Every structure is written in structure tokens, then in C-alpha cells.
Amino acid sequence: MTSKQTVDPAAIEATVAAIKEQPDLANVSFSVHSDWTGGFCASSATGDLTQAGSVDPTRDISFKLESDEPPALLGEDKAPSAGDYVLKALAACYSVTLAANAAVRGIELDSVHFDLEGDFDLHGFLGMDESVRPGMQELRVDVSIESPNASREQLEELVQAVQERSPIRDTLAAPVSVVTTLT
Numbered sequence: 667m668t669s670k671q672t673v674d675p676a677a678i679e680a681t682v683a684a685i686k687e688q689p690d691l692a693n694v695s696f697s698v699h700s701d702w703t704g705g706f707c708a709s710s711a712t713g714d715l716t717q718a719g720s721v722d723p724t725r726d727i728s729f730k731l732e733s734d735e736p737p738a739l740l741g742e743d744k745a746p747s748a749g750d751y752v753l754k755a756l757a758a759c760y761s762v763t764l765a766a767n768a769a770v771r772g773i774e775l776d777s778v779h780f781d782l783e784g785d786f787d788l789h790g791f792l793g794m795d796e797s798v799r800p801g802m803q804e805l806r807v808d809v810s811i812e813s814p815n816a817s818r819e820q821l822e823e824l825v826q827a828v829q830e831r832s833p834i835r836d837t838l839a840a841p842v843s844v845v846t847t848l849t
Contacts, residue, residue, distance in 0.1 A: 695716040768813075777810070781807075811824070
């Protein structure tokens with residue numbers, strides 16, 4: 667089996683060096699624009715990526731993101747749910763974080779697979795029990811990694827680094843300020 671290693675460790679090192687030289691480059695903002703489209707559906711599109719206070723001109727494409735809820739949650743199952751997107755966001759971020767950390771460690775990756783599950787208690791969302799938070803109660807991730815040159819111990823260290831460095835995991839696991847304003 668051939669390795670799928672495609673992350674350039676030199677590019678990561680160059681990024682680190684650039685941020686050391688210009689610390690503002692570390693400040694990145696993503697944006698999404700979203701409209702309710704009826705029922706439990708929403709249509710969203712990715713917006714500008716801003717880095718160091720300037721819009722990134724190289725990102726000239728917008729991706730469309732549709733959402734709905736499954737029938738068991740009164741939706742029509744026309745698209746992934748917000749809960750699905752949260753799990754997808756974590757899986758995507760884990761992939762990026764794992765690939766980057768593997769590259770700088772010289773770990774070759776043949777395959778990486780994530781299985782994610784998140785539990786909600788609808789008592790919180792429906793306002794039926796104020797002691798139950800409306801968000802996920804627990805989120806579990808199982809990781810399978812095949813590498814031709816890494817030991818089990820190295821892979822365990824890699825997974826630990828992913829947990830410590832993943833921006834989306836940190837966003838989900840630690841309090842983050844969310845400011846909602848009626849305009």
C-alpha cells in the first residue's frame with residue numbers, strides 16, 4: 667500500500683516562521699451567510715476568509731451548505747442536520763490536525779478513519795428541564811490509523827497531539843464567547 671502523505675512539512679515550518687515574523691498572520695476569521703428556507707431548513711454559503719485583518723483574495727469560491735433535520739426530529743431529511751455538521755466539522759479538523767502533526771513527526775499515513783457520535787437530550791432544547799443543557803451531552807470519536815512507519819506508541823502520541831491542537835475540538839470542549847445581535 668502506498669502512503670498518502672501529501673502534507674509538506676516544509677510548508678508548515680514556513681507558516682510557523684511567517685507567523686513568528688508577523689504575529690498578526692495568526693489571526694484568521696471564517697464567515698458563513700445563512701438563510702432560513704422554511705420548516706427546519708437553512709441554506710448557507712461560505713463567505714470571506716480574513717487573515718491579519720485582510721480578506722484573503724485567493725479564496726474566491728463560495729461553498730453551499732444545506733441543512734435540515736431527520737423526520738424523527740420533525741424535519742424532512744433534505745440535507746444533513748446541524749448536529750451532523752458539528753460532527754463533520756470535528757472530523758475535518760481532526761483530519762487536518764492529524765495530517766499536519768504526522769507530517770512534522772515524519773509519520774507516513776496510509777489511512778485514517780474517524781467514527782463520531784454525539785448525544786443530545788431534547789429536554790434541554792425543548793425547555794422541558796432547565797437542568798439539561800440544550801447542546802451535546804457527550805461526543806465520542808474513535809480513530810483508526812494505518813501507518814507503515816509508526817509504532818502504536820507514536821500513533822497514540824499523535825492522537826493526543828490532535829486532541830490538544832484541534833481548533834474545532836477546543837471550540838467544542840471549552841467555553842467560547844458567542845455574540846448574537848439582532849440587526
